[in-house]
Amino acid sequence: xxILATYNIKGGVGKTAAAVNLGYLAAADGYRVLLWxxxxxxAASYLFRIKPRVKGGGKAIIRGxxxxxxxxxxxxxxxxxxxPADFTYxxxxxxxxxxxxxxxxxxxxxxxxxxxxDVVFLDxxxxxxxxxxxxxxxADLLLVPLIPTTLSVRTLDQLTDFVTGFNGHRPQVxxxxxxxxxxxxxxxxxxxxxxxxxxxxxxxxIPALSVIxxxxxxxxxxxAFAPRSVGARCYRELWLEARRRAALKPPA
Amino acid sequence: xxxxxxxxxxxxxxxxxxxxxxxADGDGDGARSCRRTWLDTFDWRxxxxxxxxxxVTGDGAAGLTLTGRDGEELAAEQISPAGQxxxxxxxxxxxxxxxxxxxxxxxxxxxxxxxxARVTSRLTQRRALNSDAKIVARLGIERMSVTSPARAVAPPxxxxxxVRGYQAEADRLGAALTALSGVTPANGxxxxxxxxxxxxxxxxxxxxxxxxxxxxxxxAATAMAxxxxxxxxxxEVNVGGAVRDIDSEFLHDLRVAVRWxxxxxxxxxxxxxxxxxxxxxxxxxxxxxxxxxxxxxxxLGLPAMTASxxxxxxxxxxxxxxxxxxxxxxxxxALTRGLRSARFGRLASGWRAELAAVRPQRKGGTxxxxxxxxxxxxxxRVLKAGRRITPSSPPERLxxxxxxxxxxxxLVEMFGSLHDPAVRWxxxxxxxxxxxxxxEFQDAQVQREEIGVFAAQMLAERSAPAPTLLAMGEIAACLxxxxxxxxxxxxxxxxxxxxxxxxxRLAALxxxxxx
Numbered sequence: 001x002x003i004l005a006t007y008n009i010k011g012g013v014g015k016t017a018a019a020v021n022l023g024y025l026a027a028a029d030g031y032r033v034l035l036w037x038x039x040x041x042x043a044a045s046y047l048f049r050i051k052p053r054v055k056g057g058g059k060a061i062i063r064g065x066x067x068x069x070x071x072x073x074x075x076x077x078x079x080x081x082x083x084p085a086d087f088t089y090x091x092x093x094x095x096x097x098x099x100x101x102x103x104x105x106x107x108x109x110x111x112x113x114x115x116x117x118d119v120v121f122l123d124x125x126x127x128x129x130x131x132x133x134x135x136x137x138x139a140d141l142l143l144v145p146l147i148p149t150t151l152s153v154r155t156l157d158q159l160t161d162f163v164t165g166f167n168g169h170r171p172q173v174x175x176x177x178x179x180x181x182x183x184x185x186x187x188x189x190x191x192x193x194x195x196x197x198x199x200x201x202x203x204x205x206i207p208a209l210s211v212i213x214x215x216x217x218x219x220x221x222x223x224a225f226a227p228r229s230v231g232a233r234c235y236r237e238l239w240l241e242a243r244r245r246a247a248l249k250p251p252a
Numbered sequence: 253x254x255x256x257x258x259x260x261x262x263x264x265x266x267x268x269x270x271x272x273x274x275x276a277d278g279d280g281d282g283a284r285s286c287r288r289t290w291l292d293t294f295d296w297r298x299x300x301x302x303x304x305x306x307x308v309t310g311d312g313a314a315g316l317t318l319t320g321r322d323g324e325e326l327a328a329e330q331i332s333p334a335g336q337x338x339x340x341x342x343x344x345x346x347x348x349x350x351x352x353x354x355x356x357x358x359x360x361x362x363x364x365x366x367x368x369a370r371v372t373s374r375l376t377q378r379r380a381l382n383s384d385a386k387i388v389a390r391l392g393i394e395r396m397s398v399t400s401p402a403r404a405v406a407p408p409x410x411x412x413x414x415v416r417g418y419q420a421e422a423d424r425l426g427a428a429l430t431a432l433s434g435v436t437p438a439n440g441x442x443x444x445x446x447x448x449x450x451x452x453x454x455x456x457x458x459x460x461x462x463x464x465x466x467x468x469x470x471x472a473a474t475a476m477a478x479x480x481x482x483x484x485x486x487x488e489v490n491v492g493g494a495v496r497d498i499d500s501e502f503l504h505d506l507r508v509a510v511r512w513x514x515x516x517x518x519x520x521x522x523x524x525x526x527x528x529x530x531x532x533x534x535x536x537x538x539x540x541x542x543x544x545x546x547x548x549x550x551x552l553g554l555p556a557m558t559a560s561x562x563x564x565x566x567x568x569x570x571x572x573x574x575x576x577x578x579x580x581x582x583x584x585x586a587l588t589r590g591l592r593s594a595r596f597g598r599l600a601s602g603w604r605a606e607l608a609a610v611r612p613q614r615k616g617g618t619x620x621x622x623x624x625x626x627x628x629x630x631x632x633r634v635l636k637a638g639r640r641i642t643p644s645s646p647p648e649r650l651x652x653x654x655x656x657x658x659x660x661x662x663l664v665e666m667f668g669s670l671h672d673p674a675v676r677w678x679x680x681x682x683x684x685x686x687x688x689x690x691x692e693f694q695d696a697q698v699q700r701e702e703i704g705v706f707a708a709q710m711l712a713e714r715s716a717p718a719p720t721l722l723a724m725g726e727i728a729a730c731l732x733x734x735x736x737x738x739x740x741x742x743x744x745x746x747x748x749x750x751x752x753x754x755x756x757r758l759a760a761l762x763x764x765x766x767x
Contacts, residue, residue, distance in 0.1 A: 048386075049385060050386060071417075073417030074415035074418070076387045076415075081416060219384075219385075
């Protein structure tokens with residue numbers, strides 16, 4: 001089982017859209033996929049038409065994997081399940097703080113799911129917190145959406161430095177440009193230069209497209225309602241790159 | 253799983269709102285058609301073990317799936333393209349190596365798998381949505397046209413599957429469905445439904461000699477006639493498989509029924525000269541089957557013999573295997589000629605007609621009295637023959653004892669319905685222990701003699717390279733070791749059989765009339 005997390009300290013950069021679309025594509029490839037909507041706003045749950053509610057809330061989830069098993073919902077798509085968000089997830093930091101080895105807690109909770117899923121996507125809330133640290137420790141691959149600006153690059157450097165300082169398990173980092181506006185010279189410049197200079201930046205990029213905004217109207221991944229769109233193609237390219245980087249074996 | 257028997261499926265439309273849901277537009281993934289073929293051995297080994305093996309063919313691919321008692325998938329194998337699927341009937345070595353074959357091997361053994369039912373299936377799907385337009389359950393509607401074992405149309409089958417996390421919604425929908433008139437919970441699998449539609453029931457093949465239900469006070473003559481008739485059913489039902497050479501068990505089961513019949517003829521319970529007239533015919537039938545069966549036993553045991561080689565290797569024995577297979581093909585042709593001969597036809601029609609005419613005999617006694625008398629006598633003969641055996645007895649003496657044991661075993665099994673099952677099971681177990689030892693001794697003796705004959709034949713045909721002869725010599729030595737080992741176990745096995753507890757059980761079996 002590989003754990004892929006979409007993470008950025010900033011909000012509104014395309015984390016949830018990436019988690020939903022990549023999760024959908026992984027499942028369509030035949031992988032058994034679980035997407036965990038860790039964001040109390042519950043956007044990923046909304047996009048899959050699943051109520052953002054978990055029995056016992058974040059407290060039950062952090063306590064044990066039994067609650068996780070009972071909370072998982074099947075999506076409308078084969079091989080793709082969702083662990084929904086809950087508004088109490090806003091307190092996950094506090095709950096983790098009370099747990100033993102809080103930064104390893106997520107990895108421990110996901111351990112029993114190894115036989116059931118090939119890939120787990122963690123859709124993280126925008127923050128630097130105990131939760132995000134636990135996510136970074138659990139993940140095999142961090143997918144970091146970046147708006148192609150100089151400041152975003154600085155944020156990526158900070159994240160990379162932080163992860164490099166981990167003892168033991170360190171996730172790989174794969175940043176990708178998101179919400180790229182081809183009319184902006186700076187976006188084009190950064191998106192062209194950086195992947196050539198850095199191996200932790202994906203060649204694939206996700207442009208700012210109305211079809212991505214349509215996801216919240218359709219409440220579905222792009223591949224389900226616009227499979228031949230540019231957006232669907234871009235996410236497919238990103239998925240292929242992420243799959244390669246995560247060294248995922250072909251599905252059984 | 254639900255069966256829709258009488259109601260029109262149109263009524264389904266009203267079911268979802270009743271459960272607080274609605275149906276999605278369209279047929280989901282669309283209608284799909286496929287061919288479903290269920291496979292089992294002739295004696296329903298999979299069915300009796302609670303297993304179902306199914307081949308589904310459609311869209312240019314075929315897949316085999318093995319499921320357990322509760323419909324849970326145990327193993328699956330994809331065969332693509334569909335043209336590469338085995339031609340049924342087929343033995344397990346015709347399947348790709350893998351988990352499916354490994355699970356089947358201990359149950360299926362040497363038997364071949366044959367289609368027991370075939371259907372053309374058309375599956376449509378309806379999706380039940382909640383108020384968020386989220387799919388919470390899927391309803392499959394399957395219409396099966398049965399093409400084998402007889403043409404028929406099975407009632408539509410509904411399968412309701414909850415999406416994970418939405419069991420409560422699916423249960424509400426299920427309750428609304430079962431409230432429809434004509435929709436009833438299905439009692440069995442799709443195989444059961446296909447067989448029921450064609451008027452068949454699974455597990456109903458009289459493929460093996462077994463105890464016939466008997467009343468204790470039934471006249472001995474008519475009871476024996478019913479036993480003989482049931483045994484001839486077994487013979488006839490196995491003829492087709494033996495002639496087509498589907499697997500070696502057809503011939504084996506046919507032979508066992510012949511041996512039971514020959515043993516029964518010696519009981520003297522049927523009137524007139526029937527036994528005198530038909531005993532030679534059944535001896536002919538038994539002898540007809542012997543060469544092919546002996547070679548089957550050799551070929552079935554060859555992998556174990558090959559594995560026991562220390563100096564030689566498997567490749568050395570390939571010419572020997574080829575010789576055995578050629579000899580077996582010749583023996584099988586002779587067997588086929590015999591089973592298709594006018595003589596066999598006359599035996600069948602004459603025997604059936606004579607059995608139908610058997611009437612109770614004056615002074616013939618009841619079947620329970622007959623069983624008591626003959627089991628008691630057969631047991632005495634076993635004890636007498638066994639006690640004569642000393643460490644210096646020749647192999648013929650042990651062979652003689654083996655025959656007496658078989659006679660006793662056939663009687664115990666033939667009259668099994670007259671006895672307490674627990675006592676009979678224990679008595680058979682003790683007798684079988686002695687028989688296994690004698691069988692091992694005798695089979696090793698015969699095979700050791702035969703391997704010398706095979707070697708001479710191969711030399712004459714110039715088909716025996718030196719490594720092959722050396723490996724065959726190793727096998728002969730291995731057989732001699734096995735024979736010595738069996739002989740060393742004999743005293744203890746016989747003492748167990750002749751001991752008081754075992755004899756008390758046989759005495760109980762020999763007193764059915766007074767029970």
